[in-house]
Amino acid sequence: MPLNEIRKKIDALDNKLIDLLAERAELVHEVGVIKKKENLQIYAPEREASLLQRLTDINGGRLPDKSVHAIYREIMSCALALEDDLKIAYLAPEGTWTHQAAIKKFGHSVEYTAGSNFAEVFDMVARRKCDYGVVPIENSTEGAVSHTLDLFVDSPLHICAQILLRIDHCLMAGIERKEIKTIYSHPQAFGQSKNWLLREFPEVDLVEVSSTAKAAELAKEFAADGAAAIGPALAAELNGLSILETSIQDSATNTTRFLVIGEKFCPQTGKDRTSILFSVRDRPGSLVKALQSFDHLNVNMSKIESRPSKQRDWEYIFYVDLAGHCEDELVSQALEELDTHCSMVKILGSYPDISES
Numbered sequence: 567m568p569l570n571e572i573r574k575k576i577d578a579l580d581n582k583l584i585d586l587l588a589e590r591a592e593l594v595h596e597v598g599v600i601k602k603k604e605n606l607q608i609y610a611p612e613r614e615a616s617l618l619q620r621l622t623d624i625n626g627g628r629l630p631d632k633s634v635h636a637i638y639r640e641i642m643s644c645a646l647a648l649e650d651d652l653k654i655a656y657l658a659p660e661g662t663w664t665h666q667a668a669i670k671k672f673g674h675s676v677e678y679t680a681g682s683n684f685a686e687v688f689d690m691v692a693r694r695k696c697d698y699g700v701v702p703i704e705n706s707t708e709g710a711v712s713h714t715l716d717l718f719v720d721s722p723l724h725i726c727a728q729i730l731l732r733i734d735h736c737l738m739a740g741i742e743r744k745e746i747k748t749i750y751s752h753p754q755a756f757g758q759s760k761n762w763l764l765r766e767f768p769e770v771d772l773v774e775v776s777s778t779a780k781a782a783e784l785a786k787e788f789a790a791d792g793a794a795a796i797g798p799a800l801a802a803e804l805n806g807l808s809i810l811e812t813s814i815q816d817s818a819t820n821t822t823r824f825l826v827i828g829e830k831f832c833p834q835t836g837k838d839r840t841s842i843l844f845s846v847r848d849r850p851g852s853l854v855k856a857l858q859s860f861d862h863l864n865v866n867m868s869k870i871e872s873r874p875s876k877q878r879d880w881e882y883i884f885y886v887d888l889a890g891h892c893e894d895e896l897v898s899q900a901l902e903e904l905d906t907h908c909s910m911v912k913i914l915g916s917y918p919d920i921s922e923s
């Protein structure tokens with residue numbers, strides 16, 4: 567078929583797509599009206615998870631599932647903006663990995679507000695200045711983000727979704743590689759690129775700052791003093807810096823897990839994850855007995871972290887992730903049993919256990 571004929575067919579299809587999208591938007595508007603009347607959450611991660619799964623199941627065309635998901639991410643982003651002016655809090659400045667994780671989950675049509683640190687992100691959601699916040703919880707090479715874990719202890723917020731984001735760090739600067747005297751970055755990014763830094767820049771000063779995007783801003787500001795930064799390519803672009811090397815992290819599959827925090831839990835989807843925190847009574851065997859609650863009921867525990875309680879020296883709070891939803895029969899029984907061995911149990915949230923980054 568000649569090119570102009572094919573383009574005519576594409577135009578006709580695009581006209582149909584626009585009509586279909588408009589029809590979808592009408593229905594989404596109706597959903598929004600019902601949700602507001604019944605005081606339901608506008609963002610419905612359980613519905614998004616089942617919708618994306620259904621698209622994967624029916625997709626038999628040339629487009630890979632990843633592309634279909636990306637298109638629908640933006641369609642659902644428009645829906646969220648249409649139903650309400652959804653506001654999402656992330657770690658400032660623009661271009662941080664947290665910002666990129668937030669966009670991966672909520673798309674480009676919702677509003678974003680930057681907090682200067684993670685405590686402020688929690689606070690903006692708790693004070694209802696934002697509907698949801700995005701915070702990192704763990705990295706596949708560097709482990710837990712302890713600051714986020716600590717913030718959950720006193721927060722009334724819940725976890726309603728998770729985001730997995732592949733992290734590819736770049737070395738960026740406004741100067742040449744041989745002129746670099748100082749490299750700025752976030753401690754997690756330094757940790758994720760440790761071996762590369764020791765090999766390539768053993769003599770250079772490493773300065774920790776609050777985010778990788780902030781590091782890029784400093785690399786620009788102090789270029790004349792020999793400054794460079796480690797962080798996302800987007801931060802280089804936003805600050806007009808050159809990328810001197812890509813993919814410098816020690817693990818090729820370096821991935822960070824982020825959490826979406828909000829006021830309410832997410833309903834069951836059939837493939838969920840539950841995050842809890844607890845502290846045990848100061849008695850022999852109490853931690854073992856607490857953990858046996860999961861084993862007895864065959865509930866899989868996928869993660870455990872401990873943090874100082876900050877109330878008394880050598881007293882700890884444990885963070886555990888479980889397979890299943892807290893309303894699932896076995897998980898709920900395991901949590902009841904756990905309660906009998908603990909001085910405190912807090913369910914942080916149950917949310918869809920997505921596995922693709």
Ligand SMILES: O=C(O)C(=O)C[C@]1(C(=O)O)C=C[C@@H](O)C=C1
Nearest residue numbers: 597609610611613614642645646
């Ligand atoms: O079904 C809903 O609850 C909607 O609000 C619609 C919709 C969609 O566009 O399909 C939009 C946002 C939600 O997070 C999930 C789904």
